[in-house]
Amino acid sequence: MMCKFRGKTNPIRQYIKGKPHPWGFKIWGRAGTIRKKRLPGCDLEDEKALKKRGQGAYDYRIEETNNITAVRWYDNRAGSLLSIHKAVEPLLQASHWNKAEKTHIDVPILNIVSDYNQHISGIDLLDQFLAAYRFRIRSRRWYLYLFWHFVPVGMVNAGNTYRKQYKGLGLPVRAMLNRRRFQSQDAAALVLKDSEKRRG
Template sequence: MPPVQKGHLFSVQDVIAAVQNGESDFEMDSDDTDASEMDKENQQPIDCPANDDVDIKFRWLKKEFISPNTDFSGSEITNDATSLLTPLEYFQKFVTEDMIETLTRNTNEYSLQKNGTSVNTNNKEIEKMLGMYLKMGLMQMSGVRMYWETDTRYTPASDVMSRNRFQSLLTSLHFINNLTVSEMEKKDKLWKLRPWLNSFRERCLQVVPEEHNSVDEMMIPFKGRFSNIKQYMRGKPHPWGFKLWMEYDKSELGLSGDVVMKLASTLPEGQNYKIYADNYFTCVPLVVKLLERGIHYVGTARQVRLPDCNLEDEKSLKKKGRGSFDVQVEGNHNICAVKWYDNRAVTLVSSFAGPEPVQKIQCWDKATKTIIDVERPYIVGTYNKHMGGVDLLDSFAAKYKFPMKSHRWYIYIFWHTIILAVINSWLLY
């Protein structure tokens, strides 16, 4: 399998398959710079569904877009709680005592099967290890041993557990009894972590979703020829999001469309939830499929995913000046496409947001070196307001690096769920 190319998005299955085929030596590589959204405007995505693959016909017209009624009828996220829980109680909403108990039992069994002697840990010691991991991530050092060395000793970790005991637990962590797993279950590439992931996802799904949800990919750093494992998630925009772990298979909508549909399946139908995503995910058949479930969508779009939608080209809009835009409406499904020119042109598609009301915003003009008023369509404003929550979490998680190396690649996914549990706990608080 070729090395990662910038701008190319690999699914979780792609990365795991490469790891299982021995194509990873787990050497650190944290560079993950994608091409800008504007530069990808006219590139054909490899998973974009062909027009003939989707049995939906589109008819784009030059007419006024009439926004449908999108009043939200879902559950309120607040409740009548009169007192706050402790930080641990919030954390245990996502990492429960039962999950810790199962982890402890499987860790003891695995160490016995591997070494002939059990590591003989207990729930309290596993909880201490998780706490040490979080503390050590706040005070980052180049290696685990440094937290116990005389000159660099970090007492929040070193006073809790000895270095040898800590490393022994790390190498023994296990999430399933290998001897009880069938060959059918082992066809799942995440079978060693599957019980933990299922439990964690079940806890996440118990959180009441908000009206506005952004969808984006997120990187799980690990060391190998593939610099990261990608995870797709649904999030809230301010300041981070509730995350769900899922894997995806391609469908008639392509991988990116399938991602959004499966995340949207966790939202109740017919209650006017709104989803926001960038141009990697957006295609018109996806917007139609979401509308059938009573879920609305706003996203930037690549021109190649808008067949027969004859919006003005960038040169024409540039001549009209900053703030100029063009609108097309899909007549069969009432979907609006807006191309807006600021410093460059960007195209957005929505099932509920159009150009009106046009807003006046202040922008810096390089030519005159002054602040000028620029017209901005409503669809652009609502996208900017509600998109980006996953990117904030991605940036936070990327900075939270743990110095312990492991050849068991799925351990990095486990630690990632711990970080997500902490952030989810903070959001509930």
């Protein structure tokens, strides 16, 4: 997930090709992809070496102090992932297309890769909602972009929890608040709560 920011004064700003907003701050979830140059001192096999070993080849390192796992895995090309939640094992099997043989072959899927694939659709959906409900700001203070990025993240997640629990209770769907109304009522409740404290 990217927090949009085009200022030039921050060292943690990144450019990630292919993103709707390629300049900004990379926000990590349970597991996420990472560019090779963002892993200084982490000596993982390069793409050429993994390609020689074949589809499904991988290399990994574990930073034991903070329990961070860095993995480079080769499918049709090499990709690097970082996680504090998942590691390599248990290995799974999946049928992937092999370009050279022009057929499907069984490829070992790492636990960290499986977890990433399982949750990436949720991240994409969150990005979609954030694009619809994003706060528009202009500032040279980079930390304001991060603050106003996480406000709608919390709002979207709260809305998802509300809809899940609402449906779980078997309540009529027609009466369920849409996302815009939920956001409006949530904001009003927070403002009124603060005003009541000041009156008291």
